[in-house]
Amino acid sequence: MDYRLKLIGYPIQHSLSPWIHNKFLERTHLKGTYTLHEISPDASFDENVLTLKKEKVDGFNVTVPYKEEIIPYLNMLDDTAKQMGAVNTVVYREGKWIGYNTDGIGYLRSLESKYPTFFQNKSKRILLIGAGGAARGIYYALDRAGFDCIDIANRTKASAEEIAKLATLSSNTKVVSLKEAEEGIGNYDLIIQTTSVGMKPNVDTSILSFSQVKENAIASDIVYQPLQTKFLKEAEKNGAAIHYGHTMLLYQAQYAFEIWTNQKVPMDDLDLQLQTILEGR
The missing domain is CATH 3.40.50.10860 (Leucine Dehydrogenase, chain A, domain 1)
Structure with missing residues (x-):
């Protein structure tokens, strides 16, 4: 054929x-x-x-x-x-x-290829930043994969609440402000940045600070131009493992x-x- x-x-x-x-x-x-x-x-x-x-x-x-x-x-x-x-x-x-x-499954596969052990504990806490189409697909895939604690942070809470409606009954999802997410960043095992913040040409911007990130947490950014965004640079500097967007x-x-x-x-x-x-x- x-x-x-x-x-x-x-x-x-x-x-x-x-x-x-x-x-x-x-x-x-x-x-x-x-x-x-x-x-x-x-x-x-x-x-x-x-x-x-x-x-x-x-x-x-x-x-x-x-x-x-x-x-x-x-x-x-x-x-x-x-x-x-x-x-x-x-x-x-x-x-x-x-x-x-294929976005959500693609994201899960890319994460699993880099951090396979993350999938062994479905009670790990996840923070999803953003509430656009990519966030919706990733949330849906993580929820269906059995992760039961996925919080969503967005400038507009109403958009995040729409995504939270996709949750299965066993899920525990809170919608938080970006300020609340930044203050509670140390509670999360995986932080996923799904907005266009930090994309070329605005490479010196990041959606939040990583000063209190949990040791060995994974910071993931779906932006891949530049490959290493300010978000990822700050996360790595503060001790987080990183996951690049081009793999998704x-x-x-x-x-x-x-x-x-x-x-x-x-x-x-x-x-x-x-x-x-x-x-x-």
């Missing part, structure tokens, strides 16, 4: 997805291509979707601003995509387009590739290869 895979979104000319998925094709010895299909906001989305159907693509990724707009064009959504209200992966299967959201990008792509091909890609040194590319940008 010759896989025809794409990415839709705007702007996407600098996306790393083609590099990642062509590496996946190479590692699994599958034939195929992964190319960009940029859709300008001025263009007809209807016509572009029709083009994808005519081209009979096997699957495609969806990035901003079309993660929600694609949903009415799909025949089915998996449970995670339904809960997220957003799709980042579509597969063509048995004449139907099926939408998925890799592992959510790995899950998407499995959906399309039923092949699980061996990751080996791909995180280091991607790190080298990012450091050169």
Whole structure:
């Protein structure tokens, strides 16, 4: 089989997805291509979707601003995509387009690849900073993985409370202000930063201070430009272990590739290869 895979979104000319998925094709010895299909906001989305159907693509990724707009064009959504209200992966299967959201599972896989022992104790306390789409996906995945203490900190509490509604009955989630999160930072075993604070070009900003962080806590930032954000630098300086954002990008792509091909890609040194590319940008 010759896989025809794409990415839709705007702007996407600098996306790393083609590099990642062509590496996946190479590692699994599958034939195929992964190319960009940029859709300008001025263009007809209807016509572009029709083009994808005519081209009979096997699957495609969806990035901003079309993660929600694609949903009415799909025949089915998996449970995670339904809960997220957003799709980042579509597969063509048995004449139907099926939408998925791989962000949450991708994050869990990336964390487990770096810190496998963290998953041995599901009572560890987690702080999630932010309440956007990424936070929603990560919260849902952590909750379904059995972690029972996940607090959410956000500037707007109402947005965080919407995410907290996803909790299972066994979960214990508090919504706190950023100030409360900073004051209680020493209570958490994992702190996940999901906002755009600290992203290039605003590299000298961090959403909170780490002066009271617990020894051996893990600080995780999903921003990967720059690779080591001020958030991570401060966390490491105060004794925390760190988890880089580019690994989530890799592992959510790995899950998407499995959906399309039923092949699980061996990751080996791909995180280091991607790190080298990012450091050169």
